[in-house]
Amino acid sequence: MSAHESEWTLRRLSAGELAAAEAARARAHAANCAACGATLRGLEQDQARFEAAVPFEHFEAGVERAVQRQRRSESFRTPPRRWVATTVAMAASVLVVVLARPLLSNGRGLNGLKGGAVAELRIGGGSGPQREARTDAPEALDYGERVRLGYQAHEHRYVAAVSVDAIGEVTPLHPESGESLPVEPGADMHWLPDSWELTGSGAERVVLVLTDAPVSVDALVDAARRAFLAADGNVERMALLDVPGEQTHWVLIKP
Amino acid sequence: MRELYTKYGGSVMGRCRYLLKDATKAEDAMHDVFARALTHGDDFRAEASPLTWLMKIATNHCLNQLRSERAGWRQWFERDAAARSEGHGGAGELETRDLVRRLLAKVDVETQAAVVHYHVDGMTLEEVATVLGRSVPTIRKRLERFAELGGEELRVR
Numbered sequence: 001m002s003a004h005e006s007e008w009t010l011r012r013l014s015a016g017e018l019a020a021a022e023a024a025r026a027r028a029h030a031a032n033c034a035a036c037g038a039t040l041r042g043l044e045q046d047q048a049r050f051e052a053a054v055p056f057e058h059f060e061a062g063v064e065r066a067v068q069r070q071r072r073s074e075s076f077r078t079p080p081r082r083w084v085a086t087t088v089a090m091a092a093s094v095l096v097v098v099l100a101r102p103l104l105s106n107g108r109g110l111n112g113l114k115g116g117a118v119a120e121l122r123i124g125g126g127s128g129p130q131r132e133a134r135t136d137a138p139e140a141l142d143y144g145e146r147v148r149l150g151y152q153a154h155e156h157r158y159v160a161a162v163s164v165d166a167i168g169e170v171t172p173l174h175p176e177s178g179e180s181l182p183v184e185p186g187a188d189m190h191w192l193p194d195s196w197e198l199t200g201s202g203a204e205r206v207v208l209v210l211t212d213a214p215v216s217v218d219a220l221v222d223a224a225r226r227a228f229l230a231a232d233g234n235v236e237r238m239a240l241l242d243v244p245g246e247q248t249h250w251v252l253i254k255p
Numbered sequence: 256m257r258e259l260y261t262k263y264g265g266s267v268m269g270r271c272r273y274l275l276k277d278a279t280k281a282e283d284a285m286h287d288v289f290a291r292a293l294t295h296g297d298d299f300r301a302e303a304s305p306l307t308w309l310m311k312i313a314t315n316h317c318l319n320q321l322r323s324e325r326a327g328w329r330q331w332f333e334r335d336a337a338a339r340s341e342g343h344g345g346a347g348e349l350e351t352r353d354l355v356r357r358l359l360a361k362v363d364v365e366t367q368a369a370v371v372h373y374h375v376d377g378m379t380l381e382e383v384a385t386v387l388g389r390s391v392p393t394i395r396k397r398l399e400r401f402a403e404l405g406g407e408e409l410r411v412r
Contacts, residue, residue: 006378007376007377008376008377008378008379008382010377011266012306015262015263015266015305015306017304017305017306043265046265046266046269047261047264047266050265050269051261051264054264054282056257056260059256059260059264059286060260062282062283062285062286063256063286063289063293064290066286066287066289066290067293067294070294071294126319127287127290127291128316128320129320134363137363138365139364140315140318140364140365140368142312142316143291144291253387255311255312
């Protein structure tokens with residue numbers, strides 16, 4: 001065990017967050033330890049420098065402007081469930097697609113698309129700019145961000161999407177029941193009509209499947225559950241689902 | 256609002272400046288983070304440690320912003336080089352936090368967050384694991400992989 005307090009503990013002490021007993025112990029230690037005392041004084045000096053550089057009135061006005069921006073974005077929200085789907089009109093207003101890029105099997109992630117088929121998961125709706133999720137590494141989401149799925153079907157005729165959360169709960173995203181739906185005609189990138197906000201925390205895997213024949217949503221959900229169990233309940237280690245067609249996976253880390 | 260300012264302003268601004276290395280962008284990011292605390296008031300008030308919540312949000316926000324900027328990492332390295340030439344004697348005198356910054360772009364975004372909380376915030380492995388909702392072995396593994404990029408200075412203790 002270290003003889004010093006962690007810097008994080010001292011930072012929490014400086015912010016007045018520690019419980020009385022822990023605060024007293026940490027403060028007593030810092031008073032008698034040159035290294036921890038210096039760290040604590042450094043943190044206090046950082047705050048003093050901040051206050052000198054950014055007057056409170058300036059801070060308050062800047063935060064208020066940011067609140068207004070975020071509230072305009074919030075006004076698009078619907079009541080939370082694990083996945084929150086929203087309407088086409090709302091999604092279009094939140095997510096303006098500016099780029100579509102083929103996702104070929106060139107990474108460590110799961111991307112079963114070959115030939116001309118393309119899939120993309122786009123993240124937006126938060127306070128930052130939109131971005132495309134990678135398939136070869138988990139993608140961290142910020143609060144308020146939502147996702148939208150797109151595809152170029154090439155020669156495939158049906159599309160469906162599901163998600164699996166960290167405890168193995170599978171949610172059909174598109175469609176929510178029945179069978180996978182016909183793809184939109186044309187070679188352009190087509191976006192599924194809903195965008196989704198993930199609630200809860202931990203990892204969530206999103207899978208988009210393109211097939212030549214309809215696949216029942218129940219079969220997709222079962223395949224996702226089997227893959228989750230085969231990965232010993234680790235949603236980040238799941239393999240491709242045992243279903244026909246081609247599929248792309250993304251792992252998202254909820255805030 | 257004043258309480259947020261006096262208790263957490265310096266820490267959040269420090270995080271944004273460390274990652275974005277641009278005073279204007281850092282201040283905008285800081286405003287966004289505190290605005291998030293106000294617009295997600297229930298989540299924020301439910302936190303045992305508001306500082307942890309704010310630093311996690313600030314870290315994710317800045318890392319996502321860097322990823323979103325077109326060629327963001329390249330510009331970021333240019334800012335890094337400029338900052339070094341002003342503040343340090345050269346690469347040989349880089350401190351651990353400078354070394355961490357130089358290597359961040361080489362790892363995935365979750366490892367980036369773990370690395371920042373561990374090496375920059377001075378959190379313990381257990382604290383990082385709690386913040387990121389991961390197990391301690393998972394965090395240790397990610398940090399050890401990161402350490403392979405930078406040598407002894409980044410060893411996980």
